[in-house]
């Protein structure tokens with residue numbers, strides 16, 4: 245008799261536990277419990293990536309968000325020990341159309357359903373995620389809740405609970421996901437530079453991409469001061485991605501202004517781009533439904549090239565696309581723009597060794613089109629030394 249190869253694990257068909265996904269505006273989707281049974285609240289968002297669900301689930305920027313996957317079948321390659329971007333799943337809840345009942349991959353150690361249950365992540369399956377996505381595109385991201393098991397109640401009660409949950413606008417969340425203690429990611433091969441990286445919810449691949457280029461990365465807690473930053477004697481400073489509303493991060497903006505004042509090379513990703521925008525004097529605003537996925541077209545305006553890029557942002561920088569801006573730290577231009585909707589995707593200082601992007605050149609998951617940005621950072625570090 246043939247035995248199944250070790251790489252294939254099958255998931256027991258779960259008994260159908262009814263679940264409801266309740267949106268703040270009263271729209272309700274009914275399906276079955278997926279992952280843990282119970283209740284959870286967060287901002288309803290959708291991700292258009294067809295692969296990379298493990299990286300999505302463990303990206304700390306998804307803290308307090310209920311993520312729906314637009315790809316209809318999720319879980320096909322199970323869960324492995326190599327792809328997580330942090331030590332745990334951060335999404336507040338998970339919404340899928342059709343969970344794969346078979347996990348088939350040579351690296352898989354367990355099924356996604358088992359992993360969601362083990363980490364207590366409440367999810368829902370069997371709902372029309374296309375209708376959900378169309379609704380969120382029309383009505384905008386909003387608060388939501390998943391209810392199953394004993395938490396499933398009458399519609400009015402569930403809706404009331406959703407409407408009591410906190411909003412994403414004004415949420416200060418970096419401190420809830422970032423490291424408490426500083427740590428060092430050593431350079432791979434010969435050490436060329438030291439960088440102080442503020443952890444605002446950093447993904448594991450980011451320091452790795454720097455380490456690959458000879459950078460020793462000192463990852464610092466979100467509340468690190470300028471003194472802490474300069475205590476590591478950095479050749480450059482990096483601000484990471486992270487959850488929540490950038491308008492709340494006044495402490496980090498003050499640190500960044502000091503970095504700019506000292507003309508230390510700076511690179512920011514995502515939340516880090518929003519904070520560079522704020523440090524330069526621009527505002528930030530909430531997008532209607534955000535950009536989340538691994539297939540967003542962005543134009544690098546300095547080269548004219550279009551990149552396919554990974555995104556996870558619900559806020560954006562409010563900077564003019566059509567002209568160079570004068571700021572207290574010199575001239576600045578919008579270096580990258582999203583071709584779907586003209587949202588600012590990057591800032592380039594013209595009189596400072598500083599730049600940032602709103603998207604994810606570390607590509608975990610996602611295409612590697614934007615990896616050159618880490619090389620641009622290395623050029624800034626080299627330039628400072630010359």
Ligand SMILES: NC(=O)CC[C@H](N)C(=O)O
Nearest residue numbers: 305485486514515558559
């Ligand atoms: N990935 C990120 O850094 C996200 C930044 C911010 N929380 C946003 O939603 O826009």
